[in-house]
Structures are given as structure tokens and as C-alpha cells.
Amino acid sequence: MSEKFCKKCNRESIYGICEICGGKNEKKVFCRMCNKEIEGEKCEMHDLGSGFKTGRIDMKHYYEKAREKLGVLRVEVPELIKGVRGTSSGDHDLENLVKGLLRAKYKLCVNKDGTIRYDMTELPLSHFKPREIEVGVERLRELGYEKDCYGKKLERDDQILELKPHDVLLPCNVKSGDERADDLFINITKFVDDLLEKFYGLDRFFNVESREDLIGQLGVCMAPHNCAGVICRIVGFTKVQGLVASPYLHAAMRRDCDGDEAAIMLLMDVLINFSRKFLPSHRGGTQDAPLVLNGKIYAREVDDQILDFELVDYYPLELYEKAEKGLHSSEVEIEMVKQRIGRGEDPYINTGFTHDTDNFNLGAVCSSYKTLPTMRDKVESQMVLCSKLRCVDQGDVARLIIDRHFMRDLKGNLRKFTQQSFRCGRCNEIYRRVPLDGKCSKCHNPKLIFTISYGSIVKYMEPAMDLVKNFNVPEYIGQDLVLTKRYIESIFGKDNEKQESIDKWF
Ligand SMILES: [Zn+2]
Ligand SMILES: [Zn+2]
Ligand SMILES: [Zn+2]
Numbered sequence: 001m002s003e004k005f006c007k008k009c010n011r012e013s014i015y016g017i018c019e020i021c022g023g024k025n026e027k028k029v030f031c032r033m034c035n036k037e038i039e040g041e042k043c044e045m046h047d048l049g050s051g052f053k054t055g056r057i058d059m060k061h062y063y064e065k066a067r068e069k070l071g072v073l074r075v076e077v078p079e080l081i082k083g084v085r086g087t088s089s090g091d092h093d094l095e096n097l098v099k100g101l102l103r104a105k106y107k108l109c110v111n112k113d114g115t116i117r118y119d120m121t122e123l124p125l126s127h128f129k130p131r132e133i134e135v136g137v138e139r140l141r142e143l144g145y146e147k148d149c150y151g152k153k154l155e156r157d158d159q160i161l162e163l164k165p166h167d168v169l170l171p172c173n174v175k176s177g178d179e180r181a182d183d184l185f186i187n188i189t190k191f192v193d194d195l196l197e198k199f200y201g202l203d204r205f206f207n208v209e210s211r212e213d214l215i216g217q218l219g220v221c222m223a224p225h226n227c228a229g230v231i232c233r234i235v236g237f238t239k240v241q242g243l244v245a246s247p248y249l250h251a252a253m254r255r256d257c258d259g260d261e262a263a264i265m266l267l268m269d270v271l272i273n274f275s276r277k278f279l280p281s282h283r284g285g286t287q288d289a290p291l292v293l294n295g296k297i298y299a300r301e302v303d304d305q306i307l308d309f310e311l312v313d314y315y316p317l318e319l320y321e322k323a324e325k326g327l328h329s330s331e332v333e334i335e336m337v338k339q340r341i342g343r344g345e346d347p348y349i350n351t352g353f354t355h356d357t358d359n360f361n362l363g364a365v366c367s368s369y370k371t372l373p374t375m376r377d378k379v380e381s382q383m384v385l386c387s388k389l390r391c392v393d394q395g396d397v398a399r400l401i402i403d404r405h406f407m408r409d410l411k412g413n414l415r416k417f418t419q420q421s422f423r424c425g426r427c428n429e430i431y432r433r434v435p436l437d438g439k440c441s442k443c444h445n446p447k448l449i450f451t452i453s454y455g456s457i458v459k460y461m462e463p464a465m466d467l468v469k470n471f472n473v474p475e476y477i478g479q480d481l482v483l484t485k486r487y488i489e490s491i492f493g494k495d496n497e498k499q500e501s502i503d504k505w506f
Contacts, residue, residue: 052092066097078104090281106187117263123242131157133236165248176241176366218267229290239361251306307338395472
């Protein structure tokens with residue numbers, strides 16, 4: 001942990017601010033070779049100096065200080081307080097325990113960077129009606145939705161509006177099995193308000209009483225493997241379990257489009273609780289952290305795919321005629337974002353749509369990818385769907401699943417297996433290499449176990465083999481899979497005791 005010092009109280013502390021007098025603590029520098037505190041920035045003998053040391057923390061002291069700060073009785077503190085296990089940042093800085101106690105009060109989980117996140121599948125939306133998002137027309141007019149997509153004044157809840165590029169809907173569907181995002185965000189605002197009031201001594205900011213108060217609040221959307229978040233505004237709710245937002249926002253969230261999941265956070269939570277100091281110091285540690293926030297989407301600067309986004313109300317007859325002749329799609333002139341940008345026009349208005357719906361909440365509200373339990377079920381269902389679609393090449397879909405997903409997972413885990421660390425089954429001590437006597441050096445337990453198991457390597461082997469067997473997959477992919485299987489067998493031996501269905505013999 002990082003250790004600091006309060007001159008006034010003449011005592012050590014794990015926090016940047018003294019938990020007793022509230023003054024700023026001074027940094028301490030340690031040399032890990034001398035195993036003690038040193039003067040100056042670096043140890044003269046070893047040329048080492050860091051802001052942390054290994055030691056025991058007086059948990060009771062910090063717990064009592066946090067409890068006093070919040071002004072709650074011991075019986076009022078939640079029984080279970082969860083946090084992030086261990087620290088992996090450069091200086092091993094710690095968050096104040098007050099934040100952990102308050103999150104536990106509202107049953108909130110924390111991400112390694114100090115933020116609270118809600119993960120969803122990304123879904124694009126260009127238009128909506130007020131009644132579909134369960135927000136009154138008056139409130140929507142206040143938010144800037146003064147006119148419908150035909151230029152008429154917004155007065156009724158069945159008029160169609162163009163979703164603005166930074167606006168998002170929160171999923172609120174009990175049937176999806178996920179927590180409702182409106183409930184979660186109400187709790188986050190309460191957590192932030194308590195934090196501002198009791199920890200920072202400031203005024204409460206949100207004072208949310210019902211979910212209607214969430215409308216107009218700002219959040220941050222982030223895609224995986226990214227370090228830039230896009231600021232968004234909550235404008236309504238949906239029964240669809242996904243991050244329903246404008247195609248522009250989805251494009252702004254990522255530059256390489258290699259995924260379809262995103263998280264949403266409350267902007268205030270990010271501003272107060274996110275810290276670079278919690279991020280892992282190893283390479284890639286800054287991934288998935290909101291280091292940069294994008295406050296205004298410029299269509300020309302986001303992911304290129306948005307340039308091909310079509311802005312029409314209908315497709316011309318010419319498109320169908322040329323399609324019949326098998327001509328390339330570029331032979332038809334369709335208004336797209338790139339043309340608008342080229343002419344210097346606003347690509348966010350008059351985006352058009354081809355098919356109207358009565359209510360978009362009546363379709364599929366939860367992806368079957370979530371409800372199907374195993375990977376095998378998911379793949380089987382996907383292939384059943386592909387076989388029903390005339391325009392889909394099943395062999396190519398099978399190839400993509402194997403090549404892009406299964407193979408990467410198989411080879412990735414196989415690589416990790418050979419570089420893995422070992423864990424003591426009794427005391428959970430982690431070893432990069434097994435100690436020479438084969439026992440845990442802490443508790444002398446001889447049972448040291450793998451952190452990457454055989455099962456996690458071969459879990460997709462069978463579904464991948466099934467695809468090769470049942471569909472017309474390119475020879476190369478099939479052979480690559482067989483070779484990988486042989487390689488796995490050369491390390492682990494052949495799988496003799498495989499359980500098989502008895503059907504096979506009849
Ligand atoms: Zn002090
Ligand atoms: Zn030293
Ligand atoms: Zn042990």
C-alpha cells in the first residue's frame with residue numbers, strides 16, 4: 001500500500017488526506033531493498049524509491065474513522081462490503097473506505113478504476129416517440145425536442161422525433177434478468193449525494209426522488225478496450241435490454257468497431273471517483289478507463305463506418321433493379337453521411353427512416369445470446385437462424401465463428417497456460433513459479449494449483465469441431481483446428497475418459 005505521513009498528528013496514514021485532522025498528508029519514500037523509509041527521492045545505495053511498502057493495515061482504525069465520518073452506528077453499517085481485491089497501480093494508492101461503505105449501503109459494485117458501471121449490448125436508434133420512452137412531451141420540449149422529425153411542434157406523445165447524437169435511453173426490463181438501469185442510477189445518484197454531503201462537506205447535487213428526475217442527467221458511455229468515454233444525456237427509458245443510442249454515439253465510442261458491448265456511468269461519479277492512480281501500472285492498464293471524455297461528437301472524427309450511414313426515407317426502385325442484375329451497391333446513389341459532410345451540411349438532422357413501428361418496445365427486448373446458457377446452445381441457435389436466411393452463407397458464418405472467436409480463445413488460453421502463475425489452495429498466495437520444495441512458502445501446503453485450467457483451454461474445442469463437421473468450412477480452418485487439437489493433446493495427453501451421448505451407438 002502507499003504510505004503517507006501527517007506532520008500535524010505525527011502519524012502514518014494510507015490516505016492522501018489525514019483521516020484524523022483532515023490536513024494534507026506528506027508522501028513517504030521507501031527503498032524495497034533496504035526495506036525501510038529513505039530521505040529524498042531515491043535510495044543512495046540501491047537507486048530505488050517508491051511511495052509504497054508492504055505491511056499490515058490497522059483495518060479497525062480505518063473502519064472506525066470511516067464510520068465516524070458518515071455518522072452512522074455500528075449496527076447501521078452494511079454487513080457485507082465488497083471491493084476490488086488487491087492494488088495493481090504504480091504507487092498502490094487506496095480509495096477512502098468511506099466510499100466503500102456508502103456504495104455497500106446502496107448495493108453498488110465498483111470497477112477497478114473507482115467508477116460504477118452498467119454493461120449493455122449496444123443498439124442503435126434514430127427515431128422515437130415520447131410514449132415509447134415514457135417521458136412527457138413537456139419535459140422533452142425542455143430538453144430541446146421542440147419539433148418532430150417533420151418540423152411540426154411537439155404536442156402529442158405519438159409524434160416521431162429524431163434522437164439527438166448524445167442522448168441515450170436506460171433499459172428497464174425486469175424480464176431480462178438484469179438489474180433495471182433506472183433503479184441502479186437512482187442509487188448511484190444517492191451514493192454521490194451522500195458522498196458530497198458527508199465526505200466532502202458539499203451540497204447534495206441530484207436529490208433524485210423518482211426515476212423522472214434522472215431525465216436530463218449526464219452520463220459517460222464507454223466501449224471495451226478504449227480509453228475515451230463519450231458524454232451522454234439520459235432522455236428516457238426502454239424495455240429493450242441494451243444501450244439504445246444514436247448511431248453517431250456508438251461510432252464515437254470506438255475507433256475499430258471490434259465489439260458490441262458498452263458500459264454507461266454517471267458523469268458525476270466519474271468526475272469524483274475515477275482516478276488514474278487506481279489503474280494497473282502494467283501495459284494496457286489504462287484500457288477501459290475514462291482518461292479522456294468526448295463532450296461533442298463530430299461526425300467526421302468518429303469511426304469511419306458512420307460515413308456509410310444512409311440518410312433516406314425510402315430506397316429508390318433503381319436499387320432493387322440494380323440488385324437484381326447483381327451490380328455493386330456503389331452503382332446506386334443513396335444519400336449518406338459522407339455526402340452531407342462533403343457538402344458541409346448537418347448530418348444529425350433529417351436522417352430519415354424507412355420503416356415505422358407502433359412501439360419499439362414490442363420487439364425482442366432481450367438478446368437470446370443472454371438467455372441461452374452455454375456457448376454450444378448459442379452457436380447452435382445462430383446456425384439454425386443462418387440456415388433459414390437465404391442470403392447467408394452458413395459455411396462462412398461457421399468460419400468466422402471459429403476463426404474470430406474460438407481459435408483466438410483456444411490459442412490465447414493455451415499461451416497463457418504456459419505462462420501462468422500458481423495459487424495456494426489454502427491461503428491463496430500467488431506464485432509466479434512453484435517454489436523449489438513444491439510447497440507454499442507461507443503455509444507449507446503442498447497443494448499448489450493452476451490459475452488457468454485445462455478446461456478453460458478446451459472449452460470451445462467441441463463446439464468448434466461440430467461446426468467443422470456440420471458446415472462447409474474452408475479446409476485451412478479445419479486443419480488449423482485439428483493441428484491445435486493435436487498440440488493441446490501433446491501437452492495434456494489424449495482425452496480418454498470423454499463422456500459421450502449413448503445415442504451415438506444406435
Ligand atoms: Zn493529521
Ligand atoms: Zn536501499
Ligand atoms: Zn499457502
